[in-house]
Amino acid sequence: MHKSMTAFMAITAMLTGWVPTLGRDRSLPVKPRVELIEYDSVYLQNEFIKLEMIPDAMGRIGQITFLPNKRDMLIPFIGRETAYDPLFSRHESNGMGLRDLFWGVRGLTSSLNPMNIVETNPDSITFYTDNYGFLNASMQRAVKLPENSTVLEICSTVIRRSSDTRHSSLQPWYNLVPARSGTAELIIPARGGVGRVGSRVVVHLEQDCLFGGEELQHYYVAPARNWLATSFPDEKLILAIYVPEELLQPNGFFYFWRGITGGNAVKTTEIILSGKESDEPYNFSCRIGIFPGLRSIKEICGNTAIDCRIKENPDDWIIEIDLCPGRQLPAGSLTLELRPVDGKGNIIKLGKIDLESLPTAKVRTLSFKVSKGKPLSGRYRICGTLPSNEKFELLAPLFENK
Known part of the structure; x- marks a missing residue:
């Protein structure tokens, strides 16, 4: 022949x-013979979280397990080998797990290239490769999980080669796909009054708000804050991802997709950073936090998740604030005030509450009373300062006295 x-x-x-x-x-x-690939994994663990990382599959985080209830937070990564004969085989995967992606760069979502472990510490592992996926660039990624923390941090550095003429800029893309998200609720801090971010059309909203996406299958949103969250109300559990605010400026955006993949109901939470055009080293990072004991959140301030409710009584209103620290919050004072939404009128000081140090992953509820005898009218945002001196302004609920 x-x-x-x-x-x-x-x-x-x-x-x-x-x-x-x-x-x-x-x-x-x-x-063809189809077999699951058994990858070697490396782990980081503290008293709250166990992280599984897979060096031979782009060093991705394959699973995040919340240890108090043994809850796997991500749809697990699965790799397969399809062999047609001894000479020809193909490796593929379900694409799950968390690793550095870049918006618009083809092939990275399906890439299974390995990364080398270059440094190991009790609370961190650093990966490196000269050739990251199909990108003409080197990549270093450090994954950090401090003790007494429900927050992990991913710090990455990408260096493009000058010969890379295919991509005018790189926009880092974090794609978080929670497990058991069929009944979960998305919490999206969305910016109102805009129709585009750069050249991209986004969902148009009248004002800044917390947006749930309703029944849209996929959509782009302009960020009003630097975080996204998935709530599991029946479990009183929050999974959130957040980035330094400056990395979203000027053209960062949020993306969401809901549907069925691999037999799983999926609601993704995805942050795409603004990006960088030069060949100089580009440093970027994100944090992922798990906050138990909360059905919803209104803000992430530092590493503390905040929920809030307003209850009306005949003579006053009660503003209840829930704090859940992802890392221990130092002793100090929580102060609260009301600021007019339109920027006109006086700021209403509601006082302060002195607190002892708040332990990690424990919810503390605090109440502030607003008398109906106070001379205030209109719509106000609830603002405050944590004992760590970090400031917050809640998008919801709005305090309104008609």
Whole structure:
């Protein structure tokens, strides 16, 4: 048989799963062998979280387990090998797990290139590769999990080669796909009054608000804050991802997709940073926090999740603030005030509450009373300062006295 025909038959078998034969015989089916790939994993663990990382699959975080209730937070990463014969096989995966992606760069979501471990410490592991996926660049990623923390940090550095002419800029993209998200609720701090971020059309909202996406299948949103969250109300559990605010300026955006993949109901939370055009090292980072004991949140301030409710009584209103620190909050004072939404009128000081140090992952509820005898009218945002001196302004609920 001619060598070119032999090569053609082999390639046909690999691509189509059928072996062409010569003469009058018809093609015979090839039954490919499909096997799950058992990857070697490395781990970081503290008293709250266990992290699984897979060096041979882009060093991705394959799973985040919340240890108090043994809850896996991500749809697990699965790799498969499809072998047609001893010479030809194909590696593929379900694309899950968290690793550095770049918006608009083709092939990275399906890449399974390995990364080397270059440094290991009790609370961190650093990965490196000269060639990251199909990107003409080197990548270093440090994953950090401090003690007494429900917050992990991912710090990355990418260096493009000057020969990379395919991409005018790189926009880092964090794609978080929570497990068991069928009944979960998305919490999206969305910026109102805009229709575009850069050249991208986003969901148009009248004002800054917490947006849930309703029944949209996929959509782009202009960020009003630097975080996104998924709430599991029945479990009183929050999974959030957040980034330094400056990395979203000027053209960063949020993306969401909901549907079915691999038999799982999926609601993704995805942050795309503004990006950088130069060949100089580009440093970027994100944090992922798990906050138990909360059905919803209104803000993430530092590493503390905040929820808030307003209750009306005949003579006053009660503003209840829930604090859940992802890392221990120092002793100090929580102060609260009301600021007019339109920027007009006086700021109403509601006072302060002195607090002892708040332990990690424990919810503390605090109440502030607003008398109906106070001379205030209109709509106000609830603002405050944590004992750590970090300031917050809640998008919701709005305090309103008609």
